[in-house]
Amino acid sequence: RVVRVEGGMFATEEGAGPEYETCCTFGTMILNPDLGGVIKANELCNRYGMDTISCGATIAMAMELYEKGLIDGQAAGGLDLGWGRIEEVIKLLPMIANRTGIGNILAEGSIKAAGHFGESASESAVQVKGLELPMHDPRGFRGMGLAYMMSNRGACHLQHMVMATEQGMASWPQLFDMEESYIGPASEGKARLVFNSENYGVLANSLCICHYVAYVLPPELIRDALNAVTGLNMSFADLLKCGMREWTMKRGINNLLGVRAADDVLPKRVLTPLAEGAAAGSIPDMNALKSEYYAIRGLTEDGLPGRDLLMELGLEGLSRRLYES
Secondary structure: OEEOOOOOOOOOOOEEOOOHHHHHHOOHHHOOOOHHHHHHHHHHHHHHOOOHHHHHHHHHHHHHHHHHOOOOOOOOOOOOOOOOOHHHHHHHHHHHHHOOOOHHHHOOOHHHHHHHHOHHHHHHOOEEOOEEOOOOOOOOOHHHHHHHHHOEOEOOOOOOOHHHHHOOOOOOOOOOOOOOOOOOOOOOOHHHHHHHHHHHHHHHHHOOOOHHHHOOOOHHHHHHHHHHHHOOOOOHHHHHHHHHHHHHHHHHHHHHOOOOHHHOOOOHHHHOOOOOOOOOOOOOOHHHHHHHHHHHHOEOOOOOEOHHHHHHOOOHHHHHHHHOO
């Protein structure tokens, strides 16, 4: 989409319009109904090189802390961080990019920024492993909740194909056993679905295929193109094993940097059920999903890839570093 805001405080040049995530973080999430302000925030984030999910979610957290009195007027540097104040957000974005005033704190992201405003502030940081959740509520899609927990880069909707498979956008029975449709706020079969969807998703990332394109490309086309370019003769099983090796290697690197089972958790906010709507009363049964997933993925109780798995995948060097160093 190509957009332009003509005149006023939100005037922009013609350029790329905001995506779904951006409309949520700078619109719905902060109670801002002004699309012009969303477009201006999107333009500024693009120019400054800031991610609109993490940036918008961190600002939303700051607004909540402001409402609770954990951020006062002095800490805010005179900004009014009340809900819906998109004009104040437009002032705040350059402060974040240039690390001035309260922007210097918010530039660290929600979980680190929350640490500046008291112990209770962390409950307002909706993140996994330091990365803010995108706009797909795991209370409505429990498989997505598990995928957020286990993603190697923290809460992310693009380190796996769970959004496509769980929400019925795509079905690939030729790749792995799966149902054509899944009930979102249910847990049955989700651990296996997440495992398979991760292995295919990280493979698509490595092949530089946009996930939304991969949703509609037949897996046979991806396999045959890769074989044509490389001269290999890989089967679907070979492709998924490559994805499994990649996921496991990334997990092992995270383990070397300190990640353990205790980090594979969802924030309190999404473990609090909604009172109304299609997902009312539903929350991901985090411990049960995690336990089932660990068994399928071959992770130890502490969250490390098992030695046998590492040897099977040809990751002997990683095994030595994890278990013998």
